[in-house]
Amino acid sequence: MAEAHAAPSVAPAHGGGHATLKTYIQVALVLGIITAVEVATLYVPGIPKHLLVASLLGMSVIKFVLVVGFFMHLKYDSGIMRAMFIGPLVLSILIILAIMALFGAYLLLPRPTL
């Protein structure tokens, strides 16, 4: 029985490790703090729009990477798994940029004048 409790190897024999519980809690705390900062940023007057947008996107990317890397274990997973997710993710970002460009919508850059 004790052996069973001491054997966490039930899981990731094939392409996957994981962080410790302590790491998960630390990641969750960081995620919570970043979210609070994101929302608080909205209420700070006088921030230039491009700076506000860039900082919000930056914080969002950090949260995204933390969840995917630690909670989804991609940091510890095999390269094949990473490629299967990051490849389409890059494509989806390109899709967003392409659609925005097609419709003349811009987040950071000023809209071109006709």
Added chain:
Amino acid sequence: MADHVMPHAVHDPNIGTTGLDNRKVGMWIFLGSDCMFFGSLIGTYLAYKGKSLSGPTPYDVFNIPLTSYSAALLLASSLTMVIALTRLQEHHVKAAAGWLIATAAMGLHFVLNQVYEFWSFAVHEGLTLSTSLFGSSFFVLTGFHGAHVTLGVVWLSILVVLAFRGKLDPQDYTKVEIAGLYWHFVDIVWIAIFTIIYLIP
């Protein structure tokens, strides 16, 4: 000699020639395709942003405190999900089921918040799917995300029932891990939606 090489590959039908679990590979492929699905919806929302000719604008209707609370709920549910996985790995099946219940409960709370938000927009603000470009793109994007969360809640609930019926044990780690991957994906999609749709002016 060959008998000593990767006995799992011989005995476990879920392990493919890459040495990876086919179910997990399948889930990652699905999540990759879902990325492109949500990418197209987010792109469409941004393309239509500020181009509505009638109806309320995002600034008229968005309830940032409520949405922030919902975002915090999903983030917290990601933590409880990984704790459930860890507890299962440590052979504490009932404890894992408890954390799965917590995860599902927070997911359900998120969905109820979204239902309230949609109801509030429709009844108080006059914003529906057919009101404007903003209404169409907003409801389709967040509605599909809400449907994903709902499906996740159902999936987690099934796992909980299996656990309490004694049909989920540590050997089923990969089943729970795959459900977790889906759940965390729902969370990262919301991270993007929350910032791009709700926070960016």
